[in-house]
Amino acid sequence: MQLSNYLFFTTTCDEALDFYARCGLGHVVEVLRYGVDGMPVKNEALRGKVMHAKFQGPGLLFYASDNDDAEPMRGSAHLLAMDNRDATNKLFQALGVGGTVTTPLGIQAWGDYYGKLTDRFGVQWMLNCAKGDG
Structure with a gap:
């Protein structure tokens, strides 16, 4: 078993992951996008946005995506x-x-x-x- 955080953004996942890479935390090692390579699109506003991304660096691993029903991040760090x-x-x-x-x-x-x-x-x-x- 391994625990990893999963961050939900509304439409800024790409921008956030780029920011974390520029901060020196690591880089995106996997990304799937809504409406690309057969991935489903539940909302046209999300087409091309991040459906699932894996971000990894030395001693660091988390996942992230854009999600139109994401709640504001709170209660975790x-x-x-x-x-x-x-x-x-x-x-x-x-x-x-x-x-x-x-x-x-x-x-x-x-x-x-x-x-x-x-x-x-x-x-x-x-x-x-x-x-x-x-």
Whole structure:
């Protein structure tokens, strides 16, 4: 058994996945599109949009799609366990472009370097760099 997140966007899946790739998280390794290569189209507004995508990077795997009945993302976050404070700073800054920082990066009560943000697509990210890692 393996748990992976599945992100639902309404029409911005391509834009979001491109953003995550530019942030250095990884890249799309598989994509199916509504109305392409025999894939069904339940709503013409979704034709050509992402029906299913697999995004993968070092230590990271999630899935995503455009969906006309997607609910706003809430109640879940991606937690990235980082091992380098400089890399944590760089990724946090990249993911935060156009988003909202809810917990600025800093040493927390439990001793780790941690921050939380919601990116411009509504996805929550928590970055945690264990104490002593610099």
